[in-house]
Amino acid sequence: MSATAELRNLGGRGSTAKRQNKAAFWFLLPWFLGLFAITLGPMAASLALSFTDYNLLQPAEFNGLENFTRMLGDERLHQSLGVTFTYVLVSVPVQLGLALGLAILLDRGVRGLAFYRSMFYLPSLLGASVAIAVLWRMVFGADGLFNDGLALFGIEGRGWISEPETALGTLITLNVWTFGSPMVIFLAGLRQIPRMYYEAASVDGASRWRQFASVTLPLLTPIIFFNLVLQIIHAFQSFTQAFIVSGGTGGPADSTLFYTLYLYQRGFGNFDMGYASALAWLLLLIVGAFTAINFWASKYWVFYND
Amino acid sequence: MQRRLIFKGLGASAVALPGLAACGTGGGGDVELSDEPVTIRMTWWGADTRAELTDQAIAAFQKEHPNITVKGEFKDWAGYWDALATTTAANDSPDVIQMDELYLASYGDRGTLLDLADTSDFLDTSGFEAATLETGQIDGAQYAIPIGAGMLASVVNADLFAQYGVELPDDTTWTWDDYAAIANELTEKSGGAINGSGLTGGTDAGSIRYWARLHGNELYGENGDVTLDPAVLASLWEYNLGLAESGGIESAAQSVESQSAGIEGGSLATGKIAMGFGYNTQITPLLAASGADLRLLQLPGNAEAAANFIKPSMYWAVSSQSEHPAEAATLIDFLVNHEAAADILGTERGIPANPAMREHVAADLDEGGRLAVDYIESAAAGPAVVVTPPGGSGFDPMIQRYTQEVMFGERTPQEAAEAFIDELKSEIDAAA
Amino acid sequence: MTDTFAKTAPEATQPGPNPAPTRRSRSGFQPVRSIMKHALLILCVLVMLYPVLWMVVSSLRPNDVIFRDPSLLLNDLETGNYAEGWNAFADPFSVYLVNSSIVVLGAIVGNLVSCSMAAYAFARLEFTAKRWWFAIMLLTIMLPIHVIIVPQYVLFAQLGWVNTFLPLIVPKLLATDAFFVFLMVQFIRGVPIELDEAARIDGAGHPRIFAQIILPLMVPALATTAIFTFIWTWNDFFSQLIYLTDPDIYTVPLALRAFVDAQSGTNWGAALAMSVVSLVPIFLVFLFGQRFLLRGIATTGGK
Known part of the structure; x- marks a missing residue:
């Protein structure tokens, strides 16, 4: 694990290791219980099922590596990987950039902060509602608001949500639209920065920009890092919005076939849970690798206080 | 009430998540009504109206059978199948199950549904026509009882025809060529304000089956293998590509949008097209959403060829995991055979498949219901179609994907038809 | 933009x-x-x-206008959708709101207690194989629910928990939402270690440092966790769909989806009206809860 180097630095210091072991055990007891009683069993079962042919309704049959070799020639899987990577690589940076920018803007003495924060956050509350499908069609459909806006500039619109070239773009927009979630975490992180650092900086006569670059940004890096890890994992697992907007199909023409949506179609739509389990474990490897790289890279740019 | 689960753990050759028949009833002999009070679970998909009517029917049933308590569970369509698969896999499925044609064989073939011959003492099927019952049979076993009957129809908006001065077609003679001409004429006379028609097929199994039959072909053969001719499927897409070119049907993007908007938001209900396709029973929500004068016409070519067919809109089935099959069958008997239930349920689940009930409810139908009944009674119908085989449950999203690829010009019809049939075959082979 | x-x-x-x-x-x-x-x-x-x-x-328009009018102007008010939606199912919509609230409340309490404890251990204590435990914790959130649900259902069914709120709440009490552990770890590490050490010199043990130093200083993180748990649980569909079978204990997302039926028609007016209704509690919680986001070290003072 490349994450290990970073993780080694996680802890406190001093005092005897033994005593900390004991204390840690008690602090972690609920989590240990959850891990061993609830989480690991079903995970192990899904791993075992990934080596079987399992249609949910009849006992699973061992089929070795067949599910994994099948992935090589599965064109829809490759399509879904392409869709998902595009989604992750575009929507995560844009969403986080917007969230960070607005958090900093809002944190700096804007009047009506509470109002703006709530308004920007409102869309995140709607994230998984069935109404999203309708709303998004009203915005990005052929007769939608977006085309009306374009018409003001004399640009001819199109059916953004229903054409294969642009449908994924509307879902990326949908994700960016919910930037309120990471923004709230950034705002909380900004509030967590001890005031004494700013006081020290202003005694030194640092400009606002310098204060931002030498105090705010470094001390916010743990939260930026957290948001990055979280949003990447979330984006890889993105399901609900594509499911609702495309009616579960990943259409038009598989252009919004997210990885988990494909996995779900295989598992439940086609009674192909063995293959779906194998797909899930491939996803775990991919997301795990991304996260590990993230942790490895974090030691070069994330600044911790401890 | 707590069901016992059999958890086999990790077997030598298989991860045996709770398998089958843990509490099967093992033949007709021991299916008996209990003397004790019994609670059974009944599940269906559908919206608020259905939940309300079904709850009333359950109440009426419980009044007649004070010994039996029925717990109704309603879910949305997609969630319904996820929950049913999960609970069935865990050997905890509801007793009475609302079933769809696409999934019937997937469940029936895998032993999770009871052969209703075993419960014939409690569930009387003698009032049904043999052809109707057949639609719920797989290899001779009656896994489900059809609830309602539906039939594919051309839905035309007479208001738009009148507005643009186009004469309503005669559905006893019209052909697909006539259809194309009318569609083009509508688009033209409206000056492009509307399109004559929506896609004429390729979004569900029904439209493919009809087109295949018109060409002397069938989607599935008697034993459930795929017999669809790629050339026939390709010709359906070519027909639509031609109409898209001339403007007779709406653009590929518009039809995707219309489809994902559902009945109420679709092009037909919002008056963007004057002709479309739907099941006769969908006329009720269409009328409500459009506020227009909609009519049901026979599909082009059908009056002569009688290629259309009656499709059970849904079925009732009993889980083979049920501990109370006799009570479950008694409930179904009440729902499909008793006038008291028919009075409550009306045509909400489709025109009743039981002819006696159909006649009974015919007396007081609303406008949509009357149109739907008139249509199914007047339209020519051929023999019943073969039940969708296991592995075919994902048919609709699959055909939609290929249709979109063709209509957006990503594939040629011929190439797409071959690929589609290959994929469908491999799904069905894998499930066999 | x-x-x-x-x-x-x-x-x-x-x-x-x-x-x-x-x-x-x-x-x-x-x-x-x-x-x-x-x-x-x-x-x-x-x-x-x-x-x-x-x-x-x-939600204030008649059904046959909804899809034909993208504007925001209301001609006449159709409040009937709200009454219709509220009473659409056997139980009034308030039942679903209450059920959702129970699940949400349990989940919030569970996450706050269990995740903050685990986070303290990961952020401030040194113990055997810590980095591996942390990696395992992150791995557990990387599998999609769809392949976990069947074995998990078997497990909860054996415990007799199906058709109760327990499968939705108990896992939260056991810190299975690892995201929040990670979030809190990041926040705790932002708390100057000197504060811990000062307390330790005063003779405080880990429970006291946790309760008296760390917890008060991570109120923004706790508020974030609470707000997120609220929203995610309030909107969570799949696990509630699978574990709640009796309509009397259905939650808001289940009821909302049940409005939509592509085959026989959807009462969109009622569905949108109830979507608005279900948005109100989360919005209020956020409006109220956001002031806790402000209580960082910056305001409670890092003396």
């Missing part, structure tokens, strides 16, 4: 044609810049909120 940025900026800086109100902003910036900022923000808000506003407006 880039268009709006490009368009507003030059206009606002020209003093002539766009006379700026003279009221001085309290933050001490030049008024022009401040107004520019607010104009920009309000424009963003309007664009972003259009879909939400459309939903609210449409």
Whole structure:
């Protein structure tokens, strides 16, 4: 694990290791219980099922590596990987950039902060509602608001949500639209920065920009890092919005076939849970690798206080 | 009430998540009504109206059978199948199950549904026509009882025809060529304000089956293998590509949008097209959403060829995991055979498949219901179609994907038809 | 949105044609810049909120108008959708709101207690194989629910928990939402270690340091966790769908989806009305809860 180097630095210091072991055990007891009683069993079962042919309704049959070799020639899987990577690589940076920018803007003495924060956050509350499908069609459909806006500039619109070239773009927009979630975490992180650092900086006569670059940004890096890890994992697992907007199909023409949506179609739509389990474990490897790289890279740019 | 689960753990050759028949009833002999009070679970998909009517029917049933308590569970369509698969896999499925044609064989073939011959003492099927019952049979076993009957129809908006001065077609003679001409004429006379028609097929199994039959072909053969001719499927897409070119049907993007908007938001209900396709029973929500004068016409070519067919809109089935099959069958008997239930349920689940009930409810139908009944009674119908085989449950999203690829010009019809049939075959082979 | 940025900026800086109100902003910036900022923000808000506003407006329209009118103007008020939606199912909608609230409350309490404890251990204690445990914790959130659900259902069914709220709440009490553990770890590590050490010199053990030093200083993280748990649980569909079978204990997302039926028609007016209703509690919680986000070290003072 490349994450290990970073993780080694996680802890406190001093005092005897033994005593900390004991204390840690008690602090972690609920989590240990959850891990061993609830989480690991079903995970192990899904791993075992990934080596079987399992249609949910009849006992699973061992089929070795067949599910994994099948992935090589599965064109829809490759399509879904392409869709998902595009989604992750575009929507995560844009969403986080917007969230960070607005958090900093809002944190700096804007009047009506509470109002703006709530308004920007409102869309995140709607994230998984069935109404999203309708709303998004009203915005990005052929007769939608977006085309009306374009018409003001004399640009001819199109059916953004229903054409294969642009449908994924509307879902990326949908994700960016919910930037309120990471923004709230950034705002909380900004509030967590001890005031004494700013006081020290202003005694030194640092400009606002310098204060931002030498105090705010470094001390916010743990939260930026957290948001990055979280949003990447979330984006890889993105399901609900594509499911609702495309009616579960990943259409038009598989252009919004997210990885988990494909996995779900295989598992439940086609009674192909063995293959779906194998797909899930491939996803775990991919997301795990991304996260590990993230942790490895974090030691070069994330600044911790401890 | 707590069901016992059999958890086999990790077997030598298989991860045996709770398998089958843990509490099967093992033949007709021991299916008996209990003397004790019994609670059974009944599940269906559908919206608020259905939940309300079904709850009333359950109440009426419980009044007649004070010994039996029925717990109704309603879910949305997609969630319904996820929950049913999960609970069935865990050997905890509801007793009475609302079933769809696409999934019937997937469940029936895998032993999770009871052969209703075993419960014939409690569930009387003698009032049904043999052809109707057949639609719920797989290899001779009656896994489900059809609830309602539906039939594919051309839905035309007479208001738009009148507005643009186009004469309503005669559905006893019209052909697909006539259809194309009318569609083009509508688009033209409206000056492009509307399109004559929506896609004429390729979004569900029904439209493919009809087109295949018109060409002397069938989607599935008697034993459930795929017999669809790629050339026939390709010709359906070519027909639509031609109409898209001339403007007779709406653009590929518009039809995707219309489809994902559902009945109420679709092009037909919002008056963007004057002709479309739907099941006769969908006329009720269409009328409500459009506020227009909609009519049901026979599909082009059908009056002569009688290629259309009656499709059970849904079925009732009993889980083979049920501990109370006799009570479950008694409930179904009440729902499909008793006038008291028919009075409550009306045509909400489709025109009743039981002819006696159909006649009974015919007396007081609303406008949509009357149109739907008139249509199914007047339209020519051929023999019943073969039940969708296991592995075919994902048919609709699959055909939609290929249709979109063709209509957006990503594939040629011929190439797409071959690929589609290959994929469908491999799904069905894998499930066999 | 880039268009709006490009368009507003030059206009606002020209003093002539766009006379700026003279009221001085309290933050001490030049008024022009401040107004520019607010104009920009309000424009963003309007664009972003259009879909939400459309939903609210449409919930007040008759069914046969909803899909034909993308505007935000209401001609006449159709409040019937609310009454219809509220009473659409056997139970009034309030039952689903209450059920959702129970699940949400349990989940919040569970996450706050168990995740903060685990986070303290990971952030401040040194123990055997810590980095491996942390990696395992992150791995457990990387499998999609769809392949976990069947074995998990078997497990909970054996415990007799199906058709109760337990499968939705107990896992939260056991810190299975690893995201929040990670979030809190990041926050705790932002708390200066000198504070711990000062307390340790005063003879405080880990429970006391945790309860008296760390917890008060991580209120923003706890508030974030609570708000997120609320929203995710309130909107969570799949696990509630699978574990709740009796309509009397259905939650809001289950009821909302049950409005939609592609085959036999959807009462969209009622569905949108209830979507609005279900949005109210989360919005209120956020409005109320957000002031706790402000209580960082910055305000409680890092003395």
